[in-house]
Amino acid sequence: MKAIQETARVIRNERITKRLWWCTYESPGIAATARAGQFAHALCGDPWSFDPMLRRPLSFSRVDQAEGRIAFLIDVVGRGTDWLVRQDPGAEIDLLGPLGTWFEWQPDSTRALFVGGGIGLAPLLVMADGAAAGGVESTILCGARDAAGVTPADWIPERATYLTATDDGSQGHAGVITDLVPNWWDWAEQVFVCGPTPMLEAISTLSESLGLRRGQRPVFASLEARMGCAVGVCYSCVVRTTHGVKRVCRDGPVFRQDTLSWQWTHD
Ligand SMILES: Cc1cc2nc3c(=O)[nH]c(=O)nc-3n(C[C@H](O)[C@H](O)[C@H](O)COP(=O)(O)OP(=O)(O)OC[C@H]3O[C@@H](n4cnc5c(N)ncnc54)[C@H](O)[C@@H]3O)c2cc1C
Ligand code: FES
Known part of the structure; x- marks a missing residue:
């Protein structure tokens, strides 16, 4: 699937917690081929200002092909995300996408576990919608640091069981989200995870100790990385895997978790 550059139109930007926003765009060309786990590279400023110069990667959190719409779950952490959420309905945003690899769904699976750390929940929501x-x-x-980083239940597919954890205990389980994973491990047939590196590393260690039960598929992980070009040219986003050095933007962001090497994060 070829990425395209498209001028998307803001439909609405909704603030859903103190920090998180749900931003819906009309973007029929990108919506037509976007898949769960893929992302768009968004220009986060006036195209002529070159400020900020680099685009920002954002995962699709909802894709509605019939309506030609996409949505991003956005954590406002800096200039780019702040600019995006302040755009009024009708404003135009320059997007490049869909980019990267996607989560593979096994059609005969009947039970899926999704684990998101903070904004890591964003790419899992398209998959959860499909499920x-x-x-x-x-x-x-x-899981999140505090309640402001937890996506409210209204934005989660209705039929899913939704459990939360916060480091400061302000919502759900007081502690890290990986504390809850062992309770669901044997139940799940497929596991999809996305979040900061320490969370992914903890799930890797857990999955080694819990093992895969019979019939369970390998865990799929979506990685976060600082990106420059997002099209595989600049090598600013590399990770080490059992198959050598890979680019998160082009060879990922979705990888089989058992191919990832965490040693480099401690070098
Ligand atoms: C594949 C992918 C998908 C993503 N999907 C989403 C999504 O759906 N929603 C979402 O909200 N975010 C998502 N992100 C993260 C988002 O792209 C980044 O947080 C982005 O940098 C925000 O841009 P900004 O201008 O708002 O903040 P920035 O100015 O880029 O700053 C963001 C944070 O990173 C720190 N930082 C800045 N430069 C560096 C650097 N060189 N090294 C280390 N840290 C630095 C800053 O101090 C700040 O804390 C995704 C990232 C990837 C790789
Ligand atoms: S961001 Fe340029 S190669 Fe990945």
């Missing part, structure tokens, strides 16, 4: 539509039982675990 809900296909009658798959889903459990979604969302």
Whole structure:
């Protein structure tokens, strides 16, 4: 699937917590081929200002092909995301996408576990929407530093079991989200994760100790990395894997978790 450059139109930007926003765009060309786990590279400023110069990667959190719409779950952490959420309905945003690899769904799976750390929940929501539509039982675990980083239940597919954890105990389980993973491990047939490196590393260690039960598929992880070009040219986003050095933007962001090497994060 070839990425395209498209001028998307803001439909609405909704503030859903103190920090998180749900931003919906009309972007029919990108919506036509976007898949769960893929992302768009967004220009976050006036095209002629070159400020900020680099685009910002954002995962699709909802894709509605019939309506030609996409949505991003945005954590406002800097200039680019702040600019995006302040745009009024009708404003135009320059997007490049869809980019990267996607989550693979096994059609005969009946129970899926999704684990998101902070804004890592964003790419999992498209997958969870698809699971809900296909009658798959889903459990979604969302962890964050505090309640402002937790996606409210209204934005989660209705039929999914939704459990949260916060470091400061302001919502859900007091502690890290990986504390909850062992309770669901044997239940799940497929596991999809996305979040900061320490969370992914913890799930890797857990999955080694818990093992895969019979019939369970390998875990799929979506990685976060600082990106320059997002099209595989600049090598600013590399990670080490069992198959050598890979680019998160082009060879990922979705990888089989058992191919990832965490040693480099401690070098
Ligand atoms: C594949 C992918 C998908 C993503 N999807 C989403 C999504 O759906 N929603 C979402 O909200 N975010 C998502 N992100 C993260 C988002 O792209 C980044 O947080 C982005 O940098 C925000 O831009 P900004 O201008 O608002 O903040 P920035 O100015 O880029 O700053 C963001 C944070 O990073 C720190 N930082 C800045 N430069 C560096 C550097 N060189 N090294 C280390 N840290 C630095 C800053 O101090 C700040 O804390 C995704 C990232 C990737 C790789
Ligand atoms: S961001 Fe340029 S190669 Fe990945």
